[in-house]
Amino acid sequence: MDACATDLDAEAERRLLQAARLSADSVAFTRLVSPHVAPIRRYLERFTQDGADADDLTQETLVTAWRRLDDYDGRGRFKAWLFAIAYREFLQHARSRRRFWRALGRLRAEPAAETVSGDAPAAASDLERLLDALEPEARALVLMSKGVGLSHAEIAEITGKPLGTVKSVINRATRRLIDEHA
Amino acid sequence: MSTHESGDRMRREAELDAALQSLLAQPVDTERLVRGAQRRITRWRWMRVLTPWLVAIAISVALGPVLWRLAGGLVGTLPSVGVQFEFTPAGLAALAEQLPVYVWAFVAGIGVTVAATFAER
Numbered sequence: 001m002d003a004c005a006t007d008l009d010a011e012a013e014r015r016l017l018q019a020a021r022l023s024a025d026s027v028a029f030t031r032l033v034s035p036h037v038a039p040i041r042r043y044l045e046r047f048t049q050d051g052a053d054a055d056d057l058t059q060e061t062l063v064t065a066w067r068r069l070d071d072y073d074g075r076g077r078f079k080a081w082l083f084a085i086a087y088r089e090f091l092q093h094a095r096s097r098r099r100f101w102r103a104l105g106r107l108r109a110e111p112a113a114e115t116v117s118g119d120a121p122a123a124a125s126d127l128e129r130l131l132d133a134l135e136p137e138a139r140a141l142v143l144m145s146k147g148v149g150l151s152h153a154e155i156a157e158i159t160g161k162p163l164g165t166v167k168s169v170i171n172r173a174t175r176r177l178i179d180e181h182a
Numbered sequence: 183m184s185t186h187e188s189g190d191r192m193r194r195e196a197e198l199d200a201a202l203q204s205l206l207a208q209p210v211d212t213e214r215l216v217r218g219a220q221r222r223i224t225r226w227r228w229m230r231v232l233t234p235w236l237v238a239i240a241i242s243v244a245l246g247p248v249l250w251r252l253a254g255g256l257v258g259t260l261p262s263v264g265v266q267f268e269f270t271p272a273g274l275a276a277l278a279e280q281l282p283v284y285v286w287a288f289v290a291g292i293g294v295t296v297a298a299t300f301a302e303r
Contacts, residue, residue, distance in 0.1 A: 042210065147202040
């Protein structure tokens with residue numbers, strides 16, 4: 001599997017995609033998604049701040065990708081398509097967690113928890129703490145842009161936000177990270 | 183902003199990019215995650231095949247006796263196969279003797295559906 005976890009060139013990706021689509025070839029699908037599993041898992045971990053939840057959402061992302069492989073039209077990058085699925089899986093997860101906490105809050109007659117996070121990892125770096133201090137939206141966008149390497153246009157498509165908003169949120173978050181990380 | 187400040191800012195932004203990239207590039211147990219996803223995919227495939235059958239069986243179990251009575255009473259013919267069926271202990275025993283045929287036909291039907299579904303994907 002480690003051998004699979006290297007970046008694929010466009011031609012190899014296209015061939016694997018075709019094989020996975022035509023014959024439901026799980027080996028081809030595994031090779032196709034393997035290079036993206038670690039970034040997706042790390043990306044989701046930054047939001048859930050819970051390893052088990054990040055694992056669960058990563059696997060759900062892969063299942064959804066497999067089910068909807070025919071929907072990928074090849075216009076954008078496969079990586080961006082996968083991250084769009086991961087982003088939607090996270091939003092769905094966050095919504096259900098918020099519902100859960102609201103219900104629990106009502107039962108206990110206490111304020112519902114505001115965050116979806118568990119305990120932060122003890123060994124979080126300064127950068128990780130700064131990231132976690134950002135607004136969730138800013139964190140999502142800056143990680144997609146700076147960490148994953150998606151373009152502003154791709155991020156706008158994934159999140160459904162206007163391109164101008166995406167750019168300004170990323171610029172503001174970047175400035176803040178640079179100033180406070182210095 | 184002076185040229186020096188601008189250059190410094192660009193350098194720091196490049197450092198931030200590199201730090202964020204390395205944050206997301208930290209190794210994870212890819213094999214375990216992919217294996218887990220494959221198990222979920224297999225489960226989903228089976229559920230997709232079995233769910234219509236389970237729903238059909240549940241509806242049959244729930245409505246079958248009612249429909250049977252509405253259809254005309256205690257004596258009748260199993261419509262699709264033409265087996266005479268009498269709703270008495272003796273009639274039920276006679277039907278039970280023939281039941282394995284229907285059970286096997288049912289299992290074969292499921293098998294064909296499963297095979298067709300997997301062949302299609």
